[in-house]
Amino acid sequence: MTQWASEAVDAPAPATGRRWGPIARQGALMALAVLFLLPVYVLVVTSFKSPAEASVTTMWGLPQSFSLDSFAAVWPKLRSGFVNSMMIAIPASILSSLLGSANGFVLARSRLPGADIIFPLILFGIFVPYQAVLIPLVQTMTAAGLRGAGDPTGGLRGLILIHIIYGLPITTLIFRNFFVGLPQSLTELAEVDGAGMLRTYFDVALPLARPAFAVALIWQFTAVWNDFLWGAVMTTRDAWPITIALNNIAGGQAVPFNEAMASALLACLPMLAVYVVLSRYFMRGLLAGALQH
Amino acid sequence: MSLPVDVHPPPRGGRIPRAASVHRVGRRRRPQWLAGLLLILPSLLAIGLFVYGFIGWNVRVSVTSWRGLTPTYDFVGVRNYLALWGDERWRLDVRNIVIFTTVFVIGSLALGFGMATLLEKGVRGQGFYRSVYLFPMAISFVATAIVWRWLLDNGTGSDTAGINKLLSDVGLGWLRSDWHRSEGGWAIAAVALPAGWALSGYVMALFLAGMRNIPNAVREAARIDGATEAQVFWHVTRPMLRPVTVSAIVILLHISLKTFDLLYAIDQRSLKIDTPSLYMWFTTFDGGFYNRGATIATVLLIGIALVVGPYIRSSLRRGGAR
Numbered sequence: 001m002t003q004w005a006s007e008a009v010d011a012p013a014p015a016t017g018r019r020w021g022p023i024a025r026q027g028a029l030m031a032l033a034v035l036f037l038l039p040v041y042v043l044v045v046t047s048f049k050s051p052a053e054a055s056v057t058t059m060w061g062l063p064q065s066f067s068l069d070s071f072a073a074v075w076p077k078l079r080s081g082f083v084n085s086m087m088i089a090i091p092a093s094i095l096s097s098l099l100g101s102a103n104g105f106v107l108a109r110s111r112l113p114g115a116d117i118i119f120p121l122i123l124f125g126i127f128v129p130y131q132a133v134l135i136p137l138v139q140t141m142t143a144a145g146l147r148g149a150g151d152p153t154g155g156l157r158g159l160i161l162i163h164i165i166y167g168l169p170i171t172t173l174i175f176r177n178f179f180v181g182l183p184q185s186l187t188e189l190a191e192v193d194g195a196g197m198l199r200t201y202f203d204v205a206l207p208l209a210r211p212a213f214a215v216a217l218i219w220q221f222t223a224v225w226n227d228f229l230w231g232a233v234m235t236t237r238d239a240w241p242i243t244i245a246l247n248n249i250a251g252g253q254a255v256p257f258n259e260a261m262a263s264a265l266l267a268c269l270p271m272l273a274v275y276v277v278l279s280r281y282f283m284r285g286l287l288a289g290a291l292q293h
Numbered sequence: 294m295s296l297p298v299d300v301h302p303p304p305r306g307g308r309i310p311r312a313a314s315v316h317r318v319g320r321r322r323r324p325q326w327l328a329g330l331l332l333i334l335p336s337l338l339a340i341g342l343f344v345y346g347f348i349g350w351n352v353r354v355s356v357t358s359w360r361g362l363t364p365t366y367d368f369v370g371v372r373n374y375l376a377l378w379g380d381e382r383w384r385l386d387v388r389n390i391v392i393f394t395t396v397f398v399i400g401s402l403a404l405g406f407g408m409a410t411l412l413e414k415g416v417r418g419q420g421f422y423r424s425v426y427l428f429p430m431a432i433s434f435v436a437t438a439i440v441w442r443w444l445l446d447n448g449t450g451s452d453t454a455g456i457n458k459l460l461s462d463v464g465l466g467w468l469r470s471d472w473h474r475s476e477g478g479w480a481i482a483a484v485a486l487p488a489g490w491a492l493s494g495y496v497m498a499l500f501l502a503g504m505r506n507i508p509n510a511v512r513e514a515a516r517i518d519g520a521t522e523a524q525v526f527w528h529v530t531r532p533m534l535r536p537v538t539v540s541a542i543v544i545l546l547h548i549s550l551k552t553f554d555l556l557y558a559i560d561q562r563s564l565k566i567d568t569p570s571l572y573m574w575f576t577t578f579d580g581g582f583y584n585r586g587a588t589i590a591t592v593l594l595i596g597i598a599l600v601v602g603p604y605i606r607s608s609l610r611r612g613g614a615r
């Protein structure tokens with residue numbers, strides 16, 4: 001957070017006639033924060049109200065009771081989705097990041113012929129609307145026995161594979177830019193010592209790339225955890241990731257309000273934890289998607 | 294191009310392992326990039342097949358008469374594309390996505406820019422505000438939709454629930470709306486609200502990063518030359534924020550065009566908030582109209598490529614000789 005903090009240094013400009021400026025600014029920021037937190041207020045407060053008290057007509061009211069009953073009611077239905085998403089997101093983000101680090105290193109450092117054609121083609125992969133590959137993907141994964149009922153894991157393996165592959169463009173970009181930013185001398189030194197490309201990658205580049213790994217892993221974990229479309233086409237009930245489970249449990253109007261809120265809150269918890277603990281890296285991942293600062 | 298990822302100085306004490314021995318130097322005859330090619334070959338093949346191969350395949354499906362579960366690979370020319378423009382639901386979807394995109398992109402851009410401007414100079418509690426504005430980005434669109442569908446809902450009877458209830462409680466009842474159930478284009482405009490809630494913090498982060506890159510000296514110099522704050526903004530800050538603004542617009546546009554799960558989870562059966570990406574899904578997997586689904590997907594892809602292609606080109610060109 002140091003970069004952010006440094007901005008505070010030149011903050012209080014003693015401007016004449018602008019005494020109300022800081023107060024108005026605080027007021028505006030506070031009002032915006034309240035607006036942004038309104039949905040969270042309803043989400044959290046409703047989840048912890050007792051089911052008897054929770055009602056849409058009193059959704060803005062302060063809680064008169066504290067109860068975990070809503071969570072207890074939905075957790076059994078969400079648990080397998082939770083576990084599935086972990087089983088998908090952890091390997092998918094690790095493998096995608098590892099492959100991305102190799103791609104990024106080669107594209108940044110090896111003077112590969114055609115790199116200036118390959119790199120933009122990979123980059124475009126970040127923006128491809130998934131609808132444009134959906135039909136061929138479903139056909140291929142079905143034929144390969146990796147989709148839905150055709151797969152002993154209910155599509156889980158196929159889903160991991162898909163997330164690895166479609167994660168490659170962004171992880172490649174993250175690592176490529178990281179390695180471009182490293183001083184040339186670091187890897188050249190190793191090459192002068194006689195280390196080949198692979199050796200330099202494994203012995204020099206990988207250990208240095210820890211910050212880029214943090215960014216890529218968080219980005220991928222978020223993307224996989226929040227994915228809906230791939231999960232919807234790939235999995236059967238037993239393999240549903242958390243988003244599908246959430247939508248099917250809490251999506252209908254017939255679901256009790258408190259249960260809908262409690263399941264949405266549970267489904268968000270891992271991401272909120274990641275966001276709170278690792279927000280610096282989360283931020284960098286966001287900026288990476290913009291191709292530039 | 295400035296680097297998308299912050300460039301970190303190498304960690305202190307980062308040792309450079311002296312790897313292989315010196316004798317091998319003379320033996321290296323094959324091009325140095327060959328090993329590199331081997332290293333990235335699996336990824337290149339995967340992206341080649343799963344992105345470009347599948348795109349080509351999808352375009353192929355869009356010129357067939359494939360309906361139902363059994364693939365048909367005949368050739369009917371551009372008939373599916375022509376049929377789309379005569380399709381009432383498609384025309385509604387196009388209208389909807391134009392409204393959604395306009396409201397969502399302009400709204401998020403304005404809000405994000407406003408929040409960044411408020412935070413830029415450093416205020417008390419800035420870390421807190423930044424986190425609050427940004428965290429919706431970490432939440433899945435499905436969860437966002439599930440919360441918002443209850444907020445947008447009016448309850449039974451007149452405004453007994455949701456945002457409308459809150460508005461009437463604080464004396465702003467005249468602001469009430471039927472939100473995603475409104476008539477005309479208002480329904481799809483209303484669901485731009487949760488989308489903007491999710492992403493305007495992201496725009497703020499982009500702008501803050503962009504503002505941070507403007508050297509303070511430049512603005513100081515303008516002030517010393519007698520420029521008013523408004524002039525400094527218009528003649529110094531604004532031009533220097535152009536690249537970041539373009540980034541933000543491109544990202545918002547492409548998210549907007551492909552948004553699926555948010556709308557699906559808010560109300561999947563409502564034509565009022567139907568868009569091309571939802572139509573593609575239902576016509577393909579519910580209706581079995583694979584030809585039409587592929588056609589819609591191709592049109593979506595072209596729309597996104599027209600925006601993103603030039604953007605990638607110019608980003609890389611600015612990155613230049615690196």
